[in-house]
Amino acid sequence: MKRIDVKTVLGFVFFLIVACDGGYRNCPEHYFSETYKSYIFFEEGSYWVYEDTAYGVTDSMNLVFQGISFDDDCSYRGEPEEELVQRFTSSFFFPDGKDSQIVGNAQLGIYNQRNTRPTAYFNEYYNWGDHHIDSMQINGSWYTEVRYFDLGNLEAYWAKDVGLIKKVIPSWGGDTVYNFELVRYELK
Numbered sequence: 001m002k003r004i005d006v007k008t009v010l011g012f013v014f015f016l017i018v019a020c021d022g023g024y025r026n027c028p029e030h031y032f033s034e035t036y037k038s039y040i041f042f043e044e045g046s047y048w049v050y051e052d053t054a055y056g057v058t059d060s061m062n063l064v065f066q067g068i069s070f071d072d073d074c075s076y077r078g079e080p081e082e083e084l085v086q087r088f089t090s091s092f093f094f095p096d097g098k099d100s101q102i103v104g105n106a107q108l109g110i111y112n113q114r115n116t117r118p119t120a121y122f123n124e125y126y127n128w129g130d131h132h133i134d135s136m137q138i139n140g141s142w143y144t145e146v147r148y149f150d151l152g153n154l155e156a157y158w159a160k161d162v163g164l165i166k167k168v169i170p171s172w173g174g175d176t177v178y179n180f181e182l183v184r185y186e187l188k
Helices: 006-019 034-040
Strands: 047-052 057-071 081-090 099-105 130-138 141-150 155-159 163-170 177-186
Touching: 047 163, 057 177, 130 155, 130 163
Parallel strands: none
Antiparallel strands: 047 057, 047 177, 057 081, 081 099, 130 141, 141 155, 155 163, 163 177
């Protein structure tokens, strides 16, 4: 039986470490598309006011922060991509003045994957639960290029260059489902 030399084993291990970067070299970089930006990106200070007429409640959603960074990680966790962070206040969901942080990522084209209130889910690339609507009227105003997402317990309607125009969101712990429709908005 032939005995393997320790130097041979160490040399082989060294070769594997140096030669094998794995599949994580020269990863493609992902940036937000113009389409994604037209539905999601707005200036700080922009606001949207929604009303649920069935329950007589309103929600004023204000964008207080928007930041874009680039994660250059090329590993099993993901590929290099732009990442979006937005913070909103909400008169209905956070009446104490706290804000809610919403995250988006360029690689998957997803916004608010966890359905964090006060805003809703958006996905640029996948058609699961996604419908395109040419135009839609809400509270007497017409909106075009509407994207509609139905996630079972949540519905979201997004209009190009306006943002979220309708959100159907269940209450935190009860059986109530709120149907908030856009009443007015101002984009900064």
